Amino acid sequence: MYCIDLFAGAGGLSEGFQRAGFKFFAHVEMDEAACLTLKTRQAYYFLKRNKKLELYREYLSGCISREQFYAQIPNRIFKRVINKEINELTLPSIFGEIDKIRKDREVDIIIGGPPCQAYSVIGRSRDPKGMKYDKRNYLYKDYIKFLNKYSPKLFVFENVLGLLSAQKGKIFTNMKKEFKQSGYNIDYKILNAKDFGVLEDRKRIILIGWREEVNFKYPEFHAVENNYTxxxxxxxxxxxxxxxxxxxxxxxxxxxxxxxxxxxxxxxxxxxxxxxxxxxxxxxxxxxxxxxxxxxxxxxxxxxxxxxxxxxxxxxxxxxxxxxxxxxxxxxxxxxxxxxxxxxxxxxxxxxxxxxxxxxxxxxxxxxxxxxxxxxxxxxxxxxxxAVPPLMAEKIAKNIKINLRRY
CATH class of the missing domain: 3.90.120 (DNA Methylase; Chain A, domain 2)
Incomplete structure (x- = not known):
């Protein structure tokens, strides 16, 4: 199954999906440092597939520079990482870059979560206007434009718990309504990374949407018994x-x-x-x-x-x-x-x-x-x-894959 990763960050969510066997047309991220991280990770996977990980070890050991390392990786590997802010002005060029990579292949899943600062309870408390006029409140609308463009079977939207209470719940209410208008059934749960075996108490909203004609339901996740510290x-x-x-x-x-x-x-x-x-x-x-x-x-x-x-x-x-x-x-x-x-x-x-x-x-x-x-x-x-913890993302991805096959 082929994915697009939006607001990708360093790639914690996509790392889990790649481990579960999903492939990616593109990772879209505005932060330059995070995009370099995404490129290095794609280089790792390329070298792993071709049994050349010694080159990667040389880079991590400091034996060669990033420039020398990247020079030995095909440029097509790096083209999947799109270093652009997602907004109305950049969308046409982002769509164009993705379409060159995917050609006529279908996009099965879109994953990602917009920056959380506008929804964060701490962020709102520090802003005199409670982040009410922060444009990041409405980045989900750009996310929906990707859904409308590519009509994936399913999408995974991750964010902080403050999303539920942002602007007294108005943002989340409108978000659900607009996802529905785009032809998606949605369900969400508050999931904790520690229940997936991560050694961290980290609660996040994981919202999953699926096209109305797709026979799917939100997966059941059972807490992992973990005695590690x-x-x-x-x-x-x-x-x-x-x-x-x-x-x-x-x-x-x-x-x-x-x-x-x-x-x-x-x-x-x-x-x-x-x-x-x-x-x-x-x-x-x-x-x-x-x-x-x-x-x-x-x-x-x-x-x-x-x-x-x-x-x-x-x-x-x-x-x-x-x-x-x-x-x-x-x-x-x-x-x-x-x-x-x-x-x-x-x-x-x-x-x-x-x-x-x-x-x-x-x-x-x-x-x-x-x-x-x-x-x-x-x-x-x-x-x-x-980032989203990769171990949590991997288990979510595997469960989604099982449920898509089942239904």
Whole structure:
């Protein structure tokens, strides 16, 4: 089955669908760094199909530059990644690029979710007008134009829970109505990544629409029994401190990493295990938070810090400015703000005393170790925080495929 990936980001959703056997005509994304990541991932799949992954290992190991690496990949592989903002002005050219690739082949599925900032409860609280006039509220209308153009059998639309309450529910009501007017039955559920085996508590709306003539119903998803923890997820990663990085695993892969498709027995290239540098004040705060957690099993509040470490005037609210990723549990939701600072994602090992590395954040989101995030450390963190966990996406994709065949 052939797909189009809209608002693709770094490709977490499409990664899951590709693992489930779906093929892609195009990935459309406006962010340049994310598009480079998408290109690198398409290069990975091309090399894997042609049994030339050694070239990919050379690139991740830093032996060759991106320019040298891309030069050895056919340009047709990169044409699937369309680096354009989706809007009324760009739609004709985006349609044209997709049509050159797909030729006369049918589009079976469209996947993707518009940027969530306009729907986010936190985003609305920070905007004086509650994001009411933010154009991102209406990007779903452009999504519908793709449905009208290509008439896929089915589409998958992912977004944050705030979509349900945006403009007192008006946005979501109108969205459902317009999907229906385009000839699609729809259903949605609030799904949590942890129920799909991801070591992260991450709730999202997954809306599925299918053409009225397609005999389909929303799949039933049963929660995965999972006893793995962050300790299992990080166990093979080497010791690094704030601002440091490492390129060698300290031990072999384990059952957790293999079952979650993060690192198989043969993979030996550790990339992007790099942590951001922190100033002395932040490192002292980290130590206090970890120490309190280890001794009292509770999270320290911001107003409990020593006076010399408090820099915010407001000590009555927003008291959870710092948070720990617990060793013996799963992680709280990884969000794009991790690109700005790591205060909400403190590593649980007090000896390392830092926020989590790019690779650790990627693992929490269930990205495999052979998935490389392009551009910069900050860009990588942002891409990871915005992504759909691939393990969750894969299980959704497999269930959709089964249901399409069944009905």
């Amino acid at each position: 962050i300790r299992d997820l990080f166990s093979d990663l080497p010791f690094i401190k704030s601002g440091e990085y490492s390129t060698e695993y300290k031990e072999r892969s384990n059952e957790c990493l293999q079952n979650m498709h993060i690192r198989d027995k043969e993979w030996n290239v550790l990339a992007q295990h790099i942590s951001r540098p922190n100033n002395d004040r932040d490192l002292e705060i980290y130590r206090l938070y970890i120490d309190t957690w280890n001794k009292e099993e509770r999270k320290l509040k911001y107003n409990e810090l020593p006076e010399n470490l408090i820099t915010h005037n407001n000590t009555e609210s927003f008291l959870d400015r710092f948070n720990i990723v617990p060793y013996d549990n799963i992680c709280h939701t990884v969000v794009a703000h991790i690109g700005k600072d790591g205060h909400y994602y403190i590593h649980p090992d007090i000896r390392q005393n830092r926020s989590i590395s790019v690779r650790e954040a990627a693992r929490i989101q269930s990205f495999p170790d052979d998935f490389y995030f392009e551009s910069s450390r900050t860009a990588a963190f942002k891409q990871i925080g915005n």
